[in-house]
Amino acid sequence: MRKILIIIGMAAAIFLRFYNLQYTSRFTRDESSALVSIKDIYQNRKITLIGPMDENRVEVFSSLPYYLLLPFCIIFGFDPMVPVYATAIYGIFTLIFITLILKKLHWSYPIFILSIIFTPFLISSRWAWSPHYIPFCQTLFLLILFSKIPYKYIFAGILMGLTIHLHWYAVFTAISIIPIIYILDKKFKIVWQYSLGLFLSITPFILFDLTHPPGLFITRMLYFSQLYTNSQSIPFFNNLWQLTTDLFKYFSGNQVTFGIITLIFTVLSLIIYRNKNNVWILPFIFQIVGLSLIHSRYSGHYILPVAVFYLFWLYKNQKFLLPKLLTILLLIFNLTNISTILNSTDSTNNIQAQKQITNFIIENQKDSKLFNLIVLESPDGNTLGLRFKDLLTLKDISPENPTEYKEINSLYVISYQSDWNILSQDPAYELDNFRNLTPQEIVKIDNSDWYIYKISKTKN
Numbered sequence: 001m002r003k004i005l006i007i008i009g010m011a012a013a014i015f016l017r018f019y020n021l022q023y024t025s026r027f028t029r030d031e032s033s034a035l036v037s038i039k040d041i042y043q044n045r046k047i048t049l050i051g052p053m054d055e056n057r058v059e060v061f062s063s064l065p066y067y068l069l070l071p072f073c074i075i076f077g078f079d080p081m082v083p084v085y086a087t088a089i090y091g092i093f094t095l096i097f098i099t100l101i102l103k104k105l106h107w108s109y110p111i112f113i114l115s116i117i118f119t120p121f122l123i124s125s126r127w128a129w130s131p132h133y134i135p136f137c138q139t140l141f142l143l144i145l146f147s148k149i150p151y152k153y154i155f156a157g158i159l160m161g162l163t164i165h166l167h168w169y170a171v172f173t174a175i176s177i178i179p180i181i182y183i184l185d186k187k188f189k190i191v192w193q194y195s196l197g198l199f200l201s202i203t204p205f206i207l208f209d210l211t212h213p214p215g216l217f218i219t220r221m222l223y224f225s226q227l228y229t230n231s232q233s234i235p236f237f238n239n240l241w242q243l244t245t246d247l248f249k250y251f252s253g254n255q256v257t258f259g260i261i262t263l264i265f266t267v268l269s270l271i272i273y274r275n276k277n278n279v280w281i282l283p284f285i286f287q288i289v290g291l292s293l294i295h296s297r298y299s300g301h302y303i304l305p306v307a308v309f310y311l312f313w314l315y316k317n318q319k320f321l322l323p324k325l326l327t328i329l330l331l332i333f334n335l336t337n338i339s340t341i342l343n344s345t346d347s348t349n350n351i352q353a354q355k356q357i358t359n360f361i362i363e364n365q366k367d368s369k370l371f372n373l374i375v376l377e378s379p380d381g382n383t384l385g386l387r388f389k390d391l392l393t394l395k396d397i398s399p400e401n402p403t404e405y406k407e408i409n410s411l412y413v414i415s416y417q418s419d420w421n422i423l424s425q426d427p428a429y430e431l432d433n434f435r436n437l438t439p440q441e442i443v444k445i446d447n448s449d450w451y452i453y454k455i456s457k458t459k460n
Contacts, residue, residue, distance in 0.1 A: 002107065006099060007123040013095050013116045016338065017088040017125040019267040023345045023447060025084045026127045029382060032080070032390035038066050039078045039394060039397035049204035065130035078394050087166060090136045090218075091125020097139035102165070102315075104146055110327045112313045117334045119253050120307035122341055129169040131304050138173075138308040145181075153181065153193035154200075161201020163305060172290035173305040174198060174281040183279050196284035235432050239292035247288065248305045251310065252330065253337030262333070265326040269317060277316035283309035347379040347416075353448035358391040360443055360452055361412050365397060371410040372399045374430045377423060378450070383430070385414055405430040413453040418444070420453060433457075 041063075046052070051063035072086035090335060098115045102108055124132035141159040144152050160177055163170035182191050248266070249259030270278055287306045303457040314330075317323040366370055373387040389399055400408055411434045417423040420442065424435040434455045441454040 005112070006110065009112060009116055010092070010095065013092060016116065016122060016342070017091045018085070020342050021084050021088065021126060022081060023350050024126065024342060026129070026349045026350050027080055027084075027351045027354060027387065029387045029390070030388035031083070031128055034061075034066065034069075034130075035073070035078060035080060035083060036060075036390050037071050037085075041066055042070060042074060050208050056150065064132065064166040065133060066161060066211055068133055069128065071224060078393060080355065080394075084126070084351065087128040087132060090133055091121065093120065094125070094136045094139050095182065097143050101139065101146065103141055104143075108315055108318050110324070110331065111311065111318065114331050115311060115313075116176075116332070117331070117338060118251075118307070119334050119337050119341070119434045120250060120304055122338070123332075124304060126341065131169075131302060134166050134305050135164045135294055135308050136168055138305070142308070142312060149304060153190045157194040157197020157199075158201050159197075161198045162203055164205075164250050166318065167302065167305075169287075169291065169302045170305040172286040173309065176283040176309075177285035180279050180282055182278070184304050194320055204233070225295065236292055240288060243291055245305060245427040247284070251307070252304065252333040253335075254340075255336070258329075258333040258336075261329065262326065265322055265329065269320065269322040269326065272318045272322060273316070274319060277313070280309055280313035282318055284313075303395055340435075347449075350448050351449075354388065354391060354446045356387055356445050357414060357450060358395070358454050360454075361388075362390060362397055364412075364441075364454055365410070370400060370408045371406055371412065372408045372430075373412040373414060374405070374428065375414045376417070376426050376428055376431070378414070380414075383428065388414065401425065406433060409458060410456040413439075413455065415453070416449045418451055423453070 011337050023428060040052065041048075048063050051061040051066060068085045068090070072082050072089075076082045076085075095115060099112065102112055118164075121135055124135055138158050141156050142161065144351050149155070156177075160170075160174040164174055176184070177194060178191055181194055182188070244263065245256070245259055247259075248263040249256055252262045253256035271283060284306045284426075287303060291303070314323055314327055318327070361373065373385045373388055375383055384403075392399060405411070413423065413431070413434075415423055420439055424431070426435075434457075437455050437457070439453040439455045443452050444450075445452065
């Protein structure tokens with residue numbers, strides 16, 4: 001019976017992680033520039049332990065997410081869908097690791113099913129963004145932690161250190177493991193082994209900071225995200241409450257009411273059932289307290305490092321009534337969010353539409369040069385259309401300088417506006433040399449609200 005359920009569950013997981021990806025997976029400038037960097041690493045052999053810099057030569061990214069995606073891009077090409085499919089595959093492996101953990105410790109059908117539809121896991125399996133590979137590393141960490149391999153605590157520390165490479169906010173959950181393993185085993189030896197592995201993982205950041213003063217990594221965490229002073233205790237508590245409610249909302253299908261219910265059940269469970277397994281709630285405490293103490297903007301997805309450990313805490317308390325009821329509630333709550341995740345299309349995603357736009361430009365620029373593009377009157381806040389330019393760069397086609405719009409022969413205007421008479425009145429200066437011309441071609445992009453206009457100074 002269990003094997004049949006696992007097969008059905010994995011089939012459902014594959015469907016949920018691959019269905020409609022081309023229209024619903026987020027693809028903004030972050031994802032497009034990352035794909036360009038991956039191609040640059042491969043073509044120019046820019047192997048590094050740190051990672052590429054942004055075009056302003058100010059910010060340095062971790063290299064780990066690029067290397068996680070690189071093999072897929074080499075084999076299947078540098079199409080924007082390849083990283084998304086690769087991310088879905090890592091999401092499947094995350095579930096495989098969870099299945100192996102359940103098999104090794106104690107099987108739980110509700111937790112297995114919940115892990116398939118859990119909103120943080122589902123979203124992180126459908127969006128190629130570096131923090132979304134954290135569950136993959138953390139579930140592998142748990143699998144190693146409960147194995148019998150030699151020096152497992154060193155490997156465990158390395159894996160948790162790698163989550164910091166994926167997003168530095170994961171530092172809080174990585175540190176929270178130290179008291180957990182000591183409380184569970186009461187041995188300083190394993191604490192030192194874990195700490196050694198953690199240190200080895202973040203060594204590239206430390207070396208970079210030491211050799212490039214004032215540094216960008218450790219120093220950035222210490223000085224650019226300043227601690228609140230005592231006079232700012234109210235913002236701290238406001239942050240603490242906001243983070244907590246956002247986190248539980250994220251766990252509960254992105255519904256505020258469901259999140260409050262989940263929070264209440266969690267607190268009651270911790271108060272009523274005082275046991276050793278509650279130590280697994282420490283990553284949650286470290287994360288929200290740590291983030292509440294710093295001056296730093298955060299997105300709900302940045303609290304993803306907590307998701308695996310919250311689910312594991314729930315699993316370790318399945319023998320109690322309230323955690324069992326909470327699991328059932330979470331199954332219901334997360335089921336309600338599946339349709340939204342699988343079908344929501346807007347200007348930030350719809351990779352298929354973005355590919356159609358860039359393919360249109362490529363076809364029209366085969367024999368001519370000196371062109372540029374602009375995005376006007378749409379929800380896309382990037383007027384220069386840098387994500388579209390990145391996709392053109394991947395095809396070895398380069399528009400003029402991002403700020404050069406005077407000496408070009410052709411301009412492509414990408415917009416939600418279907419009427420050129422209205423669009424031509426947009427005050428954007430980039431349009432000045434073309435607003436009085438008639439577009440040679442206007443194309444409605446399939447399955448989207450996008451239009452693309454081709455305007456040339458000379459007839460082709």
